[in-house]
Amino acid sequence: MDNPLVAKLENVADLTKDQREVLRGLCDHARVMPPNYDILREGDKPNRLHLILEGWAIRYNNLADGSRQITAFLIPGDFCDLHTMVLQQMDHSIATLGPAKIAYIPLQKLHELIRQQPELAQALWWATLVDEGVLRAWIVNLGRRDAFKRTAHLMCEMYERMNNVGLVAGDQFLMPLTQVEIADSLGLTPVHVNRVIQKLRQDKLIVFEREQLTICDIERLKRLSDFDPAYLHPEHVRLD
Amino acid sequence: MDNPLVAKLENVADLTKDQREVLRGLCDHARVMPPNYDILREGDKPNRLHLILEGWAIRYNNLADGSRQITAFLIPGDFCDLHTMVLQQMDHSIATLGPAKIAYIPLQKLHELIRQQPELAQALWWATLVDEGVLRAWIVNLGRRDAFKRTAHLMCEMYERMNNVGLVAGDQFLMPLTQVEIADSLGLTPVHVNRVIQKLRQDKLIVFEREQLTICDIERLKRLSDFDPAYLHPEHVRLD
DNA sequence: CGTATATTTGAGTGCTTTCAATACAAGTGG
């Protein structure tokens, strides 16, 4: 498989062969981590960056009452912590879901890249800003959609994002989430997520088994969940 | 009043006299806009940046069913659209609440600043990344807290942020929000927000009248809403 | 002083939660 970061950025920027090499070079040092492994914990002050190469991870916060809110799903090509280029301290934790291959990138290597390849740096900021758009879309989802639409919207988003890194085959992709994790991301209870998913199946919108999600009718799913991919900014990056 | 952007950044970075001047210079061209004025609309491709100097604004999305979700409150010192440095198109709208003084900054001026003052650019990225932290905190708020705690948490956040730009006097500050707007930001209905606010008053936690919010017992409010200011990253910026 | 906007109150409804129990699958240790 090609490098997922390269795949992601090529959707929005014309990369030179050289730039592709630089990006691949960032991923030199990678390791496969076990499921449910905390890559980063709240309060950490990491001195290297982490990039997902294979598998999924979650960004999450634990609350005082013992509950948990997932604030992002990270898929291949996503940085876990680009913000540590500027911010000192992690204000949340990051954990793998299934086994996941993580690239470890020395902070210094990134700083060099930014100095030597400003255009590439720009592309990385694009990724950060898209992440911000995703966060806003999640707020809209949590704030203004009922459980059914909310779940459908999440599935549309993951379909789209997985597609952007070439990980959708036909109408299906690997979504290694339990219903508990879906619940923790959507602000619902696992019990209710279960009922919602059953309805999605009943309505012949999805098939979801053994971590494999099949979208039977993506257009209908997008329509009913009011999904508009504009927030993922598939348009070309401004490189001036 | 001093420049709110300078005030905000000085909390986390040691600015030289020169840098302060540059920041003030960004705000040269400013205008007072009327209440409920759309500074930017979804789909716009702005060629200048907008910075709040006085008053409040909202970042919001309109949904297909006619409802609205506010995804951010912008206060003095906040950029409306730093992301247009990289992204082409607005994926949401921005509107003033009360009358608000907005600085208009040509994109090019910002690009010059980034080239000539990399440290300042770093400080601006700090602001963007804190905004991202705020978005995550909102997701946690919407996903895992009931209406009462959720409302309390919002008030703690705005207290803290207003304080960071020197706009809290004693225990009170100007919060030009109607209950409808609070509802649209918290994913609640105005009716329910009304009942929650009454309870907050009953419990002697706040006084809220004529757009003036007084926090009677900030410590209790923080405790009960599980508020931890770490996500606002008051720590010193990494400037290497 | 009239009109529009914002706040408040009440009653009834419903989506989602909570609590509890069952079924099922996967992994572990003896």
Next chain:
DNA sequence: CCACTTGTATTGAAAGCACTCAAATATACG
């Protein structure tokens, strides 16, 4: 290889938080 543990999915019934609808009151503004 089986008993056992653990995590996940599923189902049912009851309770509750927040919503809807509707109307009254208050406040701001021209």
